[in-house]
Amino acid sequence: MHIVVCIKHVIDPEIPPSQFRIDFEARRAVEDQGKWVLNPYDGNALEVALQLKDRHKETKVTAMTMGGQSDQKVLRHALAMGCDSAIWLRDDGFDNLDSYGIARVLARGIQKAGLPDIVLCGRQAGDWDMAQVGLRIGEALGMPCVSLVYNIETGDGRLRLRRETDRGAEVVEADMPVLATITNDQSNQPRYSSVKGIMAAKRKDIPIWSAQELEIDPAEIQPMLVIDELIVPSYDRQVMFIDGQDGAEKATRLAAHLIKMNLFT
Amino acid sequence: MSGILITTSVFNGSVSMPTREVLGMARAIAAKTGDSVSAALVGAEVSGLASELIAAGADQVCICEDVKLSEFCANLYLEALQTIVEKVAPRIILMPGEASGTDLAPRLAQRLKGGLVTDCIEYEFSGDTILYTKPVYGSKALARIRITTPVSLVTVRPRTQDVYPEAADRTGETIRIELALDSCPPETRMIERMEEEVLECTLEEANVVVSGGRGLQDAEAFEQLRELANLLNGAVGASRVAVDQALVPPSCQIGLTGKIVAPDVYFAIGLSGASQHIAGMSGSKYIVAINNDEDAPIFDISNVGVIEDFRNVLPVLITELKKHLS
Numbered sequence: 001m002h003i004v005v006c007i008k009h010v011i012d013p014e015i016p017p018s019q020f021r022i023d024f025e026a027r028r029a030v031e032d033q034g035k036w037v038l039n040p041y042d043g044n045a046l047e048v049a050l051q052l053k054d055r056h057k058e059t060k061v062t063a064m065t066m067g068g069q070s071d072q073k074v075l076r077h078a079l080a081m082g083c084d085s086a087i088w089l090r091d092d093g094f095d096n097l098d099s100y101g102i103a104r105v106l107a108r109g110i111q112k113a114g115l116p117d118i119v120l121c122g123r124q125a126g127d128w129d130m131a132q133v134g135l136r137i138g139e140a141l142g143m144p145c146v147s148l149v150y151n152i153e154t155g156d157g158r159l160r161l162r163r164e165t166d167r168g169a170e171v172v173e174a175d176m177p178v179l180a181t182i183t184n185d186q187s188n189q190p191r192y193s194s195v196k197g198i199m200a201a202k203r204k205d206i207p208i209w210s211a212q213e214l215e216i217d218p219a220e221i222q223p224m225l226v227i228d229e230l231i232v233p234s235y236d237r238q239v240m241f242i243d244g245q246d247g248a249e250k251a252t253r254l255a256a257h258l259i260k261m262n263l264f265t
Numbered sequence: 266m267s268g269i270l271i272t273t274s275v276f277n278g279s280v281s282m283p284t285r286e287v288l289g290m291a292r293a294i295a296a297k298t299g300d301s302v303s304a305a306l307v308g309a310e311v312s313g314l315a316s317e318l319i320a321a322g323a324d325q326v327c328i329c330e331d332v333k334l335s336e337f338c339a340n341l342y343l344e345a346l347q348t349i350v351e352k353v354a355p356r357i358i359l360m361p362g363e364a365s366g367t368d369l370a371p372r373l374a375q376r377l378k379g380g381l382v383t384d385c386i387e388y389e390f391s392g393d394t395i396l397y398t399k400p401v402y403g404s405k406a407l408a409r410i411r412i413t414t415p416v417s418l419v420t421v422r423p424r425t426q427d428v429y430p431e432a433a434d435r436t437g438e439t440i441r442i443e444l445a446l447d448s449c450p451p452e453t454r455m456i457e458r459m460e461e462e463v464l465e466c467t468l469e470e471a472n473v474v475v476s477g478g479r480g481l482q483d484a485e486a487f488e489q490l491r492e493l494a495n496l497l498n499g500a501v502g503a504s505r506v507a508v509d510q511a512l513v514p515p516s517c518q519i520g521l522t523g524k525i526v527a528p529d530v531y532f533a534i535g536l537s538g539a540s541q542h543i544a545g546m547s548g549s550k551y552i553v554a555i556n557n558d559e560d561a562p563i564f565d566i567s568n569v570g571v572i573e574d575f576r577n578v579l580p581v582l583i584t585e586l587k588k589h590l591s
Contacts, residue, residue, distance in 0.1 A: 132371035139375035144452030168460040172453040186511040224380030229409040247577025255585030
């Protein structure tokens with residue numbers, strides 16, 4: 001079985017709002033603030049793939065990313081976690097694409113990698129939160145798509161996918177090839193890399209595929225969306241702290257305050 | 266291409282509230298542009314809901330009915346929506362941001378070669394163009410986005426739009442659209458459905474929400490939260506971390522990728538207030554935070570705060586509130 005996992009390098013989503021800086025001119029986050037990390041949902045996706053590999057030894061897992069110079073780091077990270085190979089889609093023409101263009105490039109990369117049995121993507125990226133690249137890739141490849149999956153089991157050449165719904169969860173069955181977008185769950189928290197894994201990952205060759213090698217015409221990946229403006233939301237709230245000698249006194253005062261505010265009807 | 270098409274999701278045999286909100290948004294846009302508003306109604310036995318959609322603001326309802334559509338199966342629903350889109354040729358497609366809408370929208374957009382803005386919370390006109398606002402960077406910023414393709418697709422975050430005043434005497438047209446699903450085998454088969462207890466699911470409707478985060482550390486601590494919630498006829502919520510630690514089921518998750526709530530009172534307990542969480546609750550009318558870290562970002566958006574380990578506060582708070590409320 002061959003699994004391709006599409007991953008992305010993002011500015012750390014955990015940067016607190018008070019420290020987060022925006023380049024209003026460029027209409028994106030200031031790039032040299034905080035650390036850059038593997039998109040958290042992509043970590044869950046890698047974990048789902050690697051668990052399938054743990055259970056089925058013949059499984060090969062390929063990590064793929066589209067991006068610039070620093071983005072190679074997420075591929076090393078994925079290799080260190082246990083992926084067999086990594087592919088880097090890189091071209092100056094890939095800067096400033098939107099979900100449509102990114103999906104198109106990744107779909108072409110996946111085709112060139114030899115159509116896999118399973119394609120996994122994080123449900124959304126922690127930067128633009130668009131939540132559409134994965135499903136657009138599935139459509140572009142003409143694959144069945146299952147969204148918000150958190151666990152996959154195999155049997156009889158079919159997959160059983162556990163997914164989140166508005167009111168709980170469900171299990172659906174699908175034939176391969178299939179694309180799934182992955183959401184977080186206690187069962188798919190990304191594993192830590194071993195020192196051995198990190199060392200081995202450093203030595204691996206990562207092929208770079210350009211637009212030309214992917215046979216992509218810049219005209220076919222033009223953005224469909226234009227960011228007119230990026231603004232910082234404001235919360236017009238001033239917090240009032242409740243003081244007291246100890247927790248019990250604070251609790252008593254808080255209760256009195258809430259009752260006085262007549263909040264519970 | 267002209268007109269606005271909305272897609273319908275059905276909950277408990279009725280048109281869902283997020284669908285009504287999307288109809289409200291469509292009517293508000295139409296009031297400026299003069300567009301007609303059509304609703305796509307897809308399912309097995311759904312034609313009875315056409316009158317609900319018309320009363321809630323649709324001028325026209327396009328019904329695709331087939332027994333094969335009794336279970337949600339994305340590729341069959343997509344086939345139906347695509348057929349309706351070909352018939353209506355809308356310039357704007359608005360979809361409720363529930364699981365089915367967020368599942369279908371990117372795939373429909375890809376098929377229609379259209380630009381899609383997901384998780385839209387508001388919009389404004391810039392001349393004849395509509396700018397759609399969506400939270401980005403885990404809600405640390407808002408992006409105003411214009412869509413440049415002939416057809417625009419938008420998924421709308423629940424609870425951000427006003428419904429259109431319901432009018433039972435509104436009239437509208439109903440069209441049945443024939444669908445040939447025989448050549449389209451379902452891509453997935455339903456094996457099992459696990460719906461959680463109703464108790465956990467009234468989160469979006471609750472007037473009081475009591476949420477816990479990383480600071481709770483064990484499932485027993487959530488029992489205290491549940492006690493407070495029960496006392497106030499509220500529901501229990503949680504941050505993503507608490508879900509990842511399996512302290513509560515995923516249906517309790519509040520945040521950008523969980524439920525979006527806007528209760529009268531929101532208790533954030535042992536919860537730091539990551540922006541991903543704030544995205545799901547900042548619309549709450551009154552926010553109470555209890556956290557022993559005075560620098561926790563949750564205090565920046567709270568009305569009242571207590572800097573203290575919640576374990577020292579909750580038992581007394583519950584007892585005191587009981588006294589006053591009984």
